[in-house]
Amino acid sequence: MPASRFTPLIAALPATVPFVAAEAMERARGAPFRARIGANESVFGPSPKAVAAMRAAADDVWLYGDPEVFELKAAIAAAHGVTPDHVVVGEGIDALLGQTVRLFVEAGTPVVTSQGGYPTFDYHVAGHGGSFVRVPYVDDREDLDGLIAAADRSGAPLAYFANPDNPMATWWEAAAVEAAVARLPAGTLLILDEAYGEFAPAGVLPRIDPDDPRVLRFRTFSKAHGMAGLRVAYGIGAPEVTRAFDKIRNHFGIGRIAQAGALAALGDGVWLAEVIAAVNRSKARIAAIAAANGLTSLPSATNFVAVDCGRDGAFARAVLDGLIARDLFVRKPGLAPMDRCIRISAGTDADLHLLAAALPLALADAAAAVVPA
Amino acid sequence: MPASRFTPLIAALPATVPFVAAEAMERARGAPFRARIGANESVFGPSPKAVAAMRAAADDVWLYGDPEVFELKAAIAAAHGVTPDHVVVGEGIDALLGQTVRLFVEAGTPVVTSQGGYPTFDYHVAGHGGSFVRVPYVDDREDLDGLIAAADRSGAPLAYFANPDNPMATWWEAAAVEAAVARLPAGTLLILDEAYGEFAPAGVLPRIDPDDPRVLRFRTFSKAHGMAGLRVAYGIGAPEVTRAFDKIRNHFGIGRIAQAGALAALGDGVWLAEVIAAVNRSKARIAAIAAANGLTSLPSATNFVAVDCGRDGAFARAVLDGLIARDLFVRKPGLAPMDRCIRISAGTDADLHLLAAALPLALADAAAAVVPA
Known part of the structure; x- marks a missing residue:
């Protein structure tokens, strides 16, 4: 059968996906995430x-x-x-x-x-x-x-x-x-x-x-x-x-x-204020978890924290993979030098309990897997 | 201040509205409709x-x-x-x-x-x-x-x-x-x-x-x-x-x-079948109301009926206006010769009761207002 006559612009475009969704990752993994703190969604929910x-x-x-x-x-x-x-x-x-x-x-x-x-x-x-x-x-x-x-x-x-x-x-x-x-x-x-x-x-x-x-x-x-x-x-x-x-x-x-x-x-507005307060508490807890693992966090004016993994993008990617393997949905910047960070959305206490448990293990795995240049 | 630099295509486009909504008409009228049978929505609702x-x-x-x-x-x-x-x-x-x-x-x-x-x-x-x-x-x-x-x-x-x-x-x-x-x-x-x-x-x-x-x-x-x-x-x-x-x-x-x-x-599927049956009953009732007023209806394979008002577009427009003035939201085709019709969506019994009451009055008004050519 003949090819469709898309416009030249469309024909030349790749069928990119701006973000791979948590659901797609879950289907590929064959297992659900236990914490969804990767897409800057508000775990505190709507009003x-x-x-x-x-x-x-x-x-x-x-x-x-x-x-x-x-x-x-x-x-x-x-x-x-x-x-x-x-x-x-x-x-x-x-x-x-x-x-x-x-x-x-x-x-x-x-x-x-x-x-x-x-x-x-x-x-x-x-x-x-x-x-x-x-x-x-x-x-x-x-x-x-x-x-x-x-x-x-x-x-x-x-x-x-x-x-x-x-x-x-x-x-x-x-x-x-x-x-x-x-x-x-x-x-x-x-x-x-x-x-x-x-x-x-x-x-x-x-x-x-x-x-x-x-x-x-x-x-x-x-x-x-x-x-x-x-x-x-x-x-x-x-x-x-x-x-x-x-x-x-x-x-x-x-x-x-x-x-x-x-x-x-x-x-x-009351709910909004409560959410913002909860986000601020959660961000402080993320920063504390990072600090307990020897990592610094960037100051945040959003509902997520960029945690500096302290080395290059490959190392941060390995840390991210370690968190994902432990059922935490998290994302990271793709471009150097920002890619040294992982991006963690404000989570519930339960989410951050999982993060606190998983991060040291992910860091240890990453340190073992990624040899410094 | 300077004008925005839209693309030439955008700059030349009119800011058209494909349909004037029932809500916009209600705001202009200053009164709500009592029957909303003009946008082919399903009055029977979702499953x-x-x-x-x-x-x-x-x-x-x-x-x-x-x-x-x-x-x-x-x-x-x-x-x-x-x-x-x-x-x-x-x-x-x-x-x-x-x-x-x-x-x-x-x-x-x-x-x-x-x-x-x-x-x-x-x-x-x-x-x-x-x-x-x-x-x-x-x-x-x-x-x-x-x-x-x-x-x-x-x-x-x-x-x-x-x-x-x-x-x-x-x-x-x-x-x-x-x-x-x-x-x-x-x-x-x-x-x-x-x-x-x-x-x-x-x-x-x-x-x-x-x-x-x-x-x-x-x-x-x-x-x-x-x-x-x-x-x-x-x-x-x-x-x-x-x-x-x-x-x-x-x-x-x-x-x-x-x-x-x-x-x-x-x-x-059970709900869908019930809706289709209800739509068919409603369409038969619309056709009966039209016939009682001397009008013919086109056979319908949809959830609405095109009712032929029997004269030209100006007359059908006057009928439509008469229905709208009696708080029924109804629409009509805009182009001759289809514009001799008004388009009535399947309604509830209450909607069609209003239609049965309003149509003869709207027709009488239209006959008085529109002089045949």
Whole structure:
């Protein structure tokens, strides 16, 4: 039979998977994980009010969700002191990234991002034929000034910056971000990915003029709100930018249960505060476990900790493999020198009990297996 | 401030909305509808087993859904006698349509569809700069032979055909579809949209070789399964086609609750049979109400009925407005001559009681308002 006539761009694309999922690993291993602290999901779960709202909405799921996402957009706007016209809601930040790339990128368009930054952004840029302008991390942080300079130099219409950062959990202070935004070229849209924004300490989240068409900031219900499996996130930006999503988005893509759950979660600040406190306790415990094993942890403004395994990427990979072999789902950065770290999401007490037991064994295995150069 | 640097294609696109939602109309009216029988949603709701599964999954929604959608794909494959490699799962047929268009269409690519066919397909084709090759309906049916001939003539890599059809509820028998597929040009992928396939009488759903790269058939959990607000649909096609979605899809887009609900619904054939029986009773009642008002109904292979208002589009629009003014959410085709009809979704007894009361009044209003040419 004949070959399908995909577009040349599609025909040339690899069928990559941005992340190998815990479930795929479990199927390959033939055994479930005992601790799932590898995907920065919130083990503390969603707000009970959100759970109740989602359960109630299950009865109404025969109805399409409101394609204008009216109530949720209004609530998001109120929470951020902007108008609903400044808000776009999408099926997770991943979907919003894909749509944003589609708005600004065609074959050959330069796009600025960090080398070793969020793989799903790269996936979407490649998927639209964009040309990468990659800026290396400096001292385990995205190089904010370097990103701005690269945008200026390349004339890129789109640049990506995560603050706080994934996979390193590092951050820039608000003042630095605000100064960088002030220097943004007129023709560049900066995606400010604040997926972990709720976990950031005071003084990290910048003030951005919501009418500035050069910045689009993203927040999600997947992390602090504990609803990664619901697929709701939002962008805040100038109406000329948010309106453009109506040209290409999947208008009925935010379903009935998703809108109900997100709306309830947004209204439960008490739960959010409890989760953030629990995450902070968990991160301190991860750092203590690392320290007890002679390892240092990077300061974290997110819901995970990058633990420096103290040697090179091969050694950290061996440590990671040792944890996985002991039924802990954990991930790590892929690019040197960040790849000397493993990335451990905040876990329950039970999760971290398993981590405390497994880490010394994984380290011993790794030390035996990996001969120093 | 400077204008955003959208791609030329995006800059030229209108911010269209494929459908104005019931909620938007309610906000504009300042009053809720009493019957929602305009979007072909299933008023009979989802399987109670699916509701139970979705409720249970709400607790686990802190976890990402399996990006490989392993269990659901396996169940779909088993139900259709194909392998999981023949299956692609997406966030509703709308999302799958968008992804399929992206796989095959770039600026100027000819795309074949029916004039007055599914607006969201047109939305995605326009969104990727495709060039429309439109084939008029014939006798209220999509012109199956005309679509194949247009694909042959234009060299289009992509053609769209809904069977049973929306908005007319008409259909082609399996033998005719199979004969048309046999004549498909080698380089054309036919999207066979079977969103309403479960409602089709025996002898309508064709046998298609699942390894034929020229056909991709779509099914959804939005209609017969009663979960429009969940956003799950699937395609069945040759692995060379289904695999290509992995190059561009939102890998984590099918959430935890969505996968659980769809899996449970697929396993509840008893509920599905009950819904189909209830839909058939409801359609007979709609036809009886129409007949009592001197109107004819088109035979329907879907969960809705196209009621011929007997005059032109302006008259049918006036009838529709009269129903909306009496708090019934109903829609109608937009293009002549199909626009002489209004489209009424299967409703509950209460919904159709309202319809029976409102239709004569709406007809009288329309007759008074619209002077025959």
